[in-house]
Amino acid sequence: MKNKEKWFEHIFNNSGVGILIVDKNRTILEVNKTFCDIVGYSYEELINKHARVLHISDESSKKFGEIAFNTVLENNTLDLEYKFRHRDGSSIWIKITGDVIKDKQEVLWIITNINKRVMFQEELAKLNDTLNSKIDSQIKILREKDRQLQYQGRLAQMGEMLNMISHQWRQPLMSISATTSFLQAKLLIEEFNQEEFLNELHLIDDSAEHLSNTINDFRNFFKLDKQKVITSLEDIVENTLKIVKPILLNNQINLIIDFKSHDNIYTLENELRQVVLNILKNAEDAFIENNIKNRTIQIKTYSKNDFAYLDISDNAGGIKEENLNKIFNTYFTTKSSTNGTGLGLCMSKTIIEDNCKGYLTAINNKNNGATFSIKLPIKK
Template identity: 30%
Template sequence: MTKSIENNASPEAVDLARLKQENYTLAQQVKRLIKAESKQYEYQEELDAQLKEYKKLNELNKKINATLDIRKIFALTSEYIIYNLEYERVIFFEQFEYTGSYTVCAHDGYYNHLEKSAIAELVINEDDPFLLPLQEGNEYLICKADSDNKDLAEYRSKLLTNEYLIYPLCPHKRPHALLAVGNSAENSGFYRRVSEDKGELLGIDNLVGLLNSAVENHILFTTMETALEQKRQAEAKYRGIFENAIEGIFQATPDGRFISCNPATAAILGYETPEEVIENITDIEHQLYVDPKLRNVLFEKMRNRVDVKNFEVEFFSKDGSKRWMRLSTRPFFDEKGEILYFDEIFQDITERKQAEEELQKFNDELEKRVAERTEELEKIRAELELQNEELQKTYQELEVETADRILTMEKLREKDQLMIQQNRMAAMGEMLGNIAHQWRQPLNVLGLKIQQLGLSYEYGEFSKELLYANIDKAMEIICHMSQTIDDFRNFSMPDRVKSQFSIDQTIVKTCSMIEESFRENCIIVDVNIGGDLQVNGYPNEYSQVLLNILMNAKDALLERGICDPLITVASWQENGRAVVTITDNAGGIKDEILGNIFDAYFTTKNLGKGTGIGLFMSKKIIENRMGGRLTVRNVTGGAEFRIEV
């Protein structure tokens, strides 16, 4: 057709038609170019927006990486979500020490006053079916405005949002935290809508990736911080035991040099300080051991990995005297099985050894005398048959008495070991002194009775009546001493369950245990009890609190040299509670340390004289274990401790 027109038309018409066709083609190309440029502009705007978002995200990343404070991390993230991702509301939930529930730890966005209070108290249980998809591995939970999922829709009213997203932080079966973002129904049109579109989720996905790293760093830091604190406490506990033990404890090398030792080691060996021991004793085998061969025997046992306990040897003291020791050792080996060094605990048993030797001498002498007397009686048996029978009976009684004495000494030795073991507890140190005060007078009387038997026998005044009278008196004294042991043993036993007990009886019992010690130091304890006050709690632990405060008051009075030292203990009932006050006249506690008096390891005593745990544990017992209150204040002339239960 066109060719037909061109053949029939004039040249001008043909040129005009060609120009129109070219103009049309050019117009179409311009339209396509404009459309492409518009699309490119849209892409550029989208790219600029993403670049801006990544820049803001990078700035946030720097801020949250600069801190390990999880609350600050969540606060910075909340601000970012509100102002950059443009969601109306943000909530962070955190699970503390796997309690089984998530509580709100941070929230931000547009809330009224009542909504803020409601959100702050929101709790999500870990086993809520609502969280099941996250526990099964889903990346997030989404509830859109038109969602009909019953579990998700139920949380709209709890989260105060009409649409929301929830992401797990540090995702696994038990996420450490949850992040919730969303909008209310009234304001959703002004904020970014909750959508499953990948482009819409890109920003929040990138943010969650950063948060996971930050939360993991926080968990790692918290775990390391806890481990370091536990290590510090363990080291402090070991150091306290090492420094305050009454047994000698040291560490030495196989060639006979001390690596370290505690103050008790120096004291037992007659030195002033552990440093003096380490400096002066450089050859343990020849400087300490009276018989060096026994050290070789000890090392042979350790090399063969035999458990060495209660190994008895003689040591030289600094002044050259010999002392019996009982050792227990523990060697440490290198990869070749050679001993690197060894730990050793030892006790001075010289007095026990001397007592055993004296007892053996007494038995030998007694057997010798009986043999001589028996020989004489055989010669005059016919004439003195009655006397012979009496002497035989006396001899048998003496054998029984000797066996009883040996058995009694064995029991006393076992009890001594138990006391030594218990003395490792700082709180029981003073108790052994109190037992000594309680026993001193009965032991003196018992010794006099035994000496009376020996003297009466030597001077021919021995009689059956005298023997029985002394036995009765000795048994009375022993029963009294045995009851004293029971009282202190019951006092040291920890309470398992709460029980009803009398405050006033506990005060009287505790004061009686320290009565001799305080009287010896001329300290008056004035007890004013207000009646039979009954409470439900732990009587032995309550008594331990009383003892700690009384012993601290005693130390303060003696340290400050107070004339006419006085401690007043009073009890009464006030507002349905049993109140006990312990007041001294030692001058009080300095104001600058009064607030630290119940802190762990805080002590005003000289090094080695106080552990700093007595008042700390006392406060724990009264307030945590018994639901009471323990306070201190300065009063006229001294300090007053007040216990309310």
């Protein structure tokens, strides 16, 4: 019996966990060395003291008694993480489990020190808060950069628009100027013919109407409209060619159109037009920069596996292999500083993939040129 008592005493005092025994009035009856080490008190400082000494406040002690102590006395399982007070006044986190002994007259508490783990978790939480704050800050910076990119892209589009308007207006304005000069000359030499004058005035009216229609086309093309509509790749191409075709033809660029899709797509119509315009303008620039003689752009649509495809191919010299995976990067351009901003293809990819939920890719084709392919889901 004595050997058993010594054996139990050895286990009690050398256990890897803290042991605390209190009576139903929460008076401390027994503690082991591990528990004393956890809370910083000596054995003598704890025995016969009220368990309130272990709590960070009277309120905490009362709360623990209501939640934990009474739970154990009612034969309910308790597994709790709680904050105790160390002898030096600091707070320590412990994990505590309890059970009743001696016909519910006493409670045996098993205590594990989890202060390092809790402190680590709190530090990790602070780090996460800091990281989240930094992420939020970076997101704001990226959004501002994106806003600036869109603004710069809009300026570039305005420059392109003014160039195309001036090109399309040049011929009707020259026609109006020539007609008015002709009529003025007739009046000066007093050779007035009413029918001839009316015919010439009709020519002026036709030219003025062409100018008005051109403005309407450009206004509709570049208006800021984020509403998705049901359209087709063919309509997108045809409306874009109204804007850019005269310039392409003026630069001796032959257009080959091959429409085979005609399926409906649900997309941002105006933004998609601007993507097509940007690809066509890039091809035009490449023809001029590379001094290509026989210039051809082929525009082809087709459908496959619930997707509508638009391929725009040229024979303008192609893209250098080392640049193929860079052309959609922000600010990357192979043009001179006066001709390129590096924003067009980057914004085009964003429009297609983020806004239109499609795909935009580029490859070199067998005709010594590049092929840009737009893939969009068909509207069911």
